[in-house]
Each structure stands twice: as structure tokens, then as C-alpha cells.
Amino acid sequence: MSATGPSLTDSPTVTHPSGAEIIHQIKKAGVREIVALPDIVTSDGLLWPIAKDTDFRLTRICKEDEGVSICGAMSYNGTRAVLMMQQTGLMDSLNAIRAIGVDYELPIVMVVGLQGKEPHLHSKQSRSYGVRIVEPVLDAMEISHSQIEEPHDVENIAKNIDTAYQNSRPHIFLVGRAPEAP
Amino acid sequence: MSIRRDQALRALMPFVDKDDIVVAVYQTNFDWMALNPRALNYVGVGAMGQASSHGLGLALANPDRRVFVFDGDGSLLMNLGSLVTVANANVANFYHFLFANRVYEVNGSHPLPGADKVDFTGFAAAAGYLGAQEFDSLNTFSNALPSFLGAQGPQFTTLNVVAGEAYPRDYDYIHSTAARNSFRQALNQR
Numbered sequence: 091m092s093a094t095g096p097s098l099t100d101s102p103t104v105t106h107p108s109g110a111e112i113i114h115q116i117k118k119a120g121v122r123e124i125v126a127l128p129d130i131v132t133s134d135g136l137l138w139p140i141a142k143d144t145d146f147r148l149t150r151i152c153k154e155d156e157g158v159s160i161c162g163a164m165s166y167n168g169t170r171a172v173l174m175m176q177q178t179g180l181m182d183s184l185n186a187i188r189a190i191g192v193d194y195e196l197p198i199v200m201v202v203g204l205q206g207k208e209p210h211l212h213s214k215q216s217r218s219y220g221v222r223i224v225e226p227v228l229d230a231m232e233i234s235h236s237q238i239e240e241p242h243d244v245e246n247i248a249k250n251i252d253t254a255y256q257n258s259r260p261h262i263f264l265v266g267r268a269p270e271a272p
Numbered sequence: 273m274s275i276r277r278d279q280a281l282r283a284l285m286p287f288v289d290k291d292d293i294v295v296a297v298y299q300t301n302f303d304w305m306a307l308n309p310r311a312l313n314y315v316g317v318g319a320m321g322q323a324s325s326h327g328l329g330l331a332l333a334n335p336d337r338r339v340f341v342f343d344g345d346g347s348l349l350m351n352l353g354s355l356v357t358v359a360n361a362n363v364a365n366f367y368h369f370l371f372a373n374r375v376y377e378v379n380g381s382h383p384l385p386g387a388d389k390v391d392f393t394g395f396a397a398a399a400g401y402l403g404a405q406e407f408d409s410l411n412t413f414s415n416a417l418p419s420f421l422g423a424q425g426p427q428f429t430t431l432n433v434v435a436g437e438a439y440p441r442d443y444d445y446i447h448s449t450a451a452r453n454s455f456r457q458a459l460n461q462r
Contacts, residue, residue: 123332149332149361152353156325159317163329166456171329189318194452 102210107244107265109135110272112201115247117145121170121199125149125157129176131203135269137174154179155186162196170255173200177224180262188231191260198260199251201238209267213237228262235262238269273408277371278436281307281342283414284369287421288340293459295327296342298378299438300371301446304342306439311458315446321350324358324368331363331425334459338365338425345372345392346384352395358426359400366426368396371433378441396428406430 113136116124124146126137140146151157157173164171175183180202191198206218216222228235236250237243247263254261277300285308288294295314296304305313314330317323327341348355348370358366374387384390397404403423407413413431420427445451 147332149328149357151325151357153351155319155322156328156351156354156357159319159322159325160329160332162318163314163326164333166330166452166459167333168460169333186319186322190322193447194316194318195449 101208104209104267105241106135106209106267107238107241107269108272109139109269111241111244112136112238112247112269113139113143113272115244116172116251118248119170119251121172121251123147123149123161123164123169123171124174125151125160125171126174127151127154127157127176127179129174129179129203129205131176131205131265131268132174132201134271136201139272153182155183158183158186158190158198161198162190162194165197165255165258168255170197170251171199172251173198174202175200176203176205177220177264178205180224181220181227184227184231187233187260192231192233195258196260197254197258199254200260200262201265202262203265203268207266209239213264213266224264233260233262235264237266238263239266274432274434275407275410275413276436277373277431277433278303278307279410280371280413280431280433283410283417284340287417289338291462292338292340293327293330293334294340294342295323295330297323297344297347299435299441300342300344302441303436303439305442305446311454314455315451316448318447321347323347324351324354327366327368328354328358328361328363331366332361335365338367339363341366341368343368343370344377345370345374345390346376348392349384349390355396355399355401355428359396363426364424367421368401368426368428370428370430372430373433373435377435393428393430396430401426401428403427404429406432408432
């Protein structure tokens with residue numbers, strides 16, 4: 091949950107995805123349950139707006155693997171949920187994701203902020219080791235994932251959530267640029 | 273004084289209705305499955321320590337059902353923050369039982385850190401559970417059950433137990449697709 095990162099003052103200007111559009115896509119997929127730990131990348135553009143949105147029930151958790159279990163258990167009666175965290179929490183939750191998402195074949199949908207990622211670089215090119223390894227780790231675990239970086243990346247969010255629930259498998263959205271606040 | 277685990281489970285059986293969900297772990301899970309096999313037993317939590325979190329997800333998504341969590345003390349130590357999460361979620365249908373034997377029973381019976389000092393009931397009360405109680409005697413526990421099960425959750429109950437009759441450890445079943453499908457089907461039947 092730390093907020094420190096490299097100086098980006100000399101980085102190229104990039105466009106950012108719309109927080110409002112991401113929230114619209116989450117609702118479009120029928121999700122009304124959000125389970126979250128704060129993450130500085132998604133705080134202003136997603137979590138604060140969600141916290142104030144009465145369409146959602148927000149369950150604040152103390153540690154990320156709690157959320158894997160909560161979302162997995164909710165799915166048994168078809169309740170859809172999105173779990174939000176930072177990539178450090180993702181790394182800390184890998185065993186729960188392995189067991190509950192992959193071995194148990196449950197639809198754990200996660201929105202993960204890549205704290206420390208340079209907005210103009212792909213995560214695999216990041217100077218941050220903690221960012222650079224995220225996609226290779228997910229690939230090794232055979233976990234479906236997609237990026238939310240450019241504004242047009244949000245267009246498939248609802249479809250990816252639908253697919254995760256239809257196939258009863260995890261999907262992880264990696265947010266590499268802070269969404270713009272609605 | 274301590275309670276035999278199988279006797280504590282037998283005392284609980286009449287109070288678990290057919291629509292209630294039971295999430296149990298390790299030897300308590302195996303004993304409960306043998307003593308009270310039922311489709312709404314949620315038998316696989318995947319990772320140690322996660323029973324309370326699975327129970328919370330079930331309680332939030334199924335507010336018309338009571339959720340019983342039969343937790344272990346070694347398990348709960350891995351997920352103490354969940355006590356705060358549960359209390360903050362205001363789940364009125366959540367009943368958390370801790371079967372405290374102070375050892376990692378299925379992993380060689382090594383002692384828990386701080387085994388003779390940790391106050392789990394105090395943890396739950398401080399976290400904000402609406403009720404937190406502790407029992408060393410089967411009779412006292414049996415007599416008190418109607419009272420705290422009649423109270424609004426989340427409720428936390430520590431049972432200081434010793435192993436009773438031990439039932440077979442069928443790990444293949446608790447992690448099986450068949451177990452999950454059976455639970456899912458029963459949950460969505462009505």
C-alpha cells in the first residue's frame with residue numbers, strides 16, 4: 091500500500107483510461123459487490139467513486155487473500171464480485187488464487203493496480219522488478235489477464251467479466267495507468 | 273477442563289437447520305462430515321486460514337441463510353484480520369465457532385505460537401463481534417447454545433477442545449469437483 095515510485099517528470103505524456111467508463115463496464119457485467127484494499131493507482135479514479143456509489147456494496151478487507159475467498163464463496167449462488175488491490179497484494183495472495191481460483195475453478199475477477207509502473211512503458215519493460223514480474227508470474231500460473239492502460243482498453247471489461255463467470259475461471263485486469271476520476 | 277471435539281459437534285447438530293451453511297476445517301471438518309453429512313456442508317476452503325473469509329462471502333451473498341464457521345485456532349491465526357473484516361461487515365447471519373486445541377493437529381500436533389497465552393475470545397470481542405463467549409465444559413456449552421444462537425451475529429464462540437473420536441481424513445473429497453458441485457446444487461435448489 092505504499093505510494094512511493096520513480097520520478098516521472100521526464101516521461102512522455104500518455105492518455106489515461108476513464109474511471110467512469112470502467113465503473114460503467116463493471117456494472118454492465120452485473121457486478122454489485124466490490125471487495126477491496128486501497129491501491130494508490132486506482133484510488134481516486136475507481137475506489138473512491140465506488141465507495142460513494144450506492145449501486146455497489148463495498149466490503150473493505152484487511153488482507154488481500156481474504157478477498158479471494160470472499161469472492162469465490164459469493165460465486166456459488168451466482169453473485170458477481172470484483173476484487174481490487176495493488177500488485178503487492180496479488181503477489182501475497184498467489185496461493186489462495188492458485189487454490190480457490192485455479193484448482194477449485196472459481197471465477198475470481200480482480201482489478202490490480204501496478205504501483206510503480208511507468209505509465210509510458212509496458213509492464214514487462216518496467217524498471218520496477220515488482221511490476222516487471224507480474225505478467226510472467228500470471229502466465230506461469232496460466233491465469234487469464236488483460237491490461238487497462240489506454241482509454242480503449244476499458245471496452246472489453248464487461249465481456250472479460252462475463253467470460254470469467256461463464257467459464258468459472260479467474261481473470262485479472264492489470265491497471266498500468268491511473269484511471270481518471272469521474 | 274476441555275470438551276471432546278466430537279461431543280461438541282454432536283451438541284451443535286440439533287441447532288443446525290437444513291438451510292444453514294456450515295464451513296468447517298481440518299479434523300473438525302472430517303468429524304463433522306462423518307457425524308452430520310449434508311449437502312450444505314462447505315468442505316473445501318483451499319488455503320489454510322480462509323474459513324472465516326469463505327464464511328463471510330457466503331453470509332453476504334446468502335442473507336436469508338445462517339452461516340456457521342467451524343474454525344481452527346492455527347487456521348484463525350493465519351487470518352486474524354478477518355475478525356475485523358467480519359465484524360465490520362455487519363453480517364447478522366454469521367456464527368463463528370473456534371475449536372481451540374492449541375496445536376497444529378493434522379501437521380504433527382506441534383504447539384501454536386503462544387499456545388498457552390492467546391485469548392481468541394478477546395480478539396473477537398475487540399474486533400467488534402456482537403457477542404464473544406468461551407466454554408470449557410460440554411454441559412455449560414450445551415445449555416448456552418440456544419441463547420447465543422438466538423442472538424444477532426456476528427457471534428464468536430471459543431470451544432476449548434481435545435480430540436475425541438477421530439474420523440477419516442478424506443482430503444481427496446474435500447478438494448473435489450464433486451464436493452463443490454454438490455454444495456452449489458444444494459445452495460441453488462430453492
